[in-house]
Amino acid sequence: MEKYNSGDxxxxxxxxxxxxxxxQKPNGExxxxxxxxxxxxHELNLFPDAFRRVDEKDEQIGIxxxxxxxxxxRKRGEQRDEYEYELGxxx
Numbered sequence: 320m321e322k323y324n325s326g327d328x329x330x331x332x333x334x335x336x337x338x339x340x341x342x343q344k345p346n347g348e349x350x351x352x353x354x355x356x357x358x359x360x361h362e363l364n365l366f367p368d369a370f371r372r373v374d375e376k377d378e379q380i381g382i383x384x385x386x387x388x389x390x391x392x393r394k395r396g397e398q399r400d401e402y403e404y405e406l407g408x409x410x
Contacts (some may be wrong), residue, residue: 329372330371
């Protein structure tokens with residue numbers, strides 16, 4: 320199994336945005352941080368078999384490869400469109 324370090328840049332094996340490894344938890348999962356198209360940060364925990372280290376070619380494929388899924392939001396009588404960002408997407 321490949322050894323990872325805090326600060327390594329990775330991407331899901333299925334694609335998606337570039338993500339930064341923050342720290343490894345005792346159970347082997349990594350705490351990961353990434354940013355969506357609106358520059359909002361997201362955090363998640365993944366086991367190493369779900370992601371791979373990126374190479375130079377990968378670094379050129381940026382956040383534009385994140386799939387947007389529109390959804391209708393209703394909140395206190397207000398209705399508006401928002402977007403959910405899914406890791407993955409087509410490359």
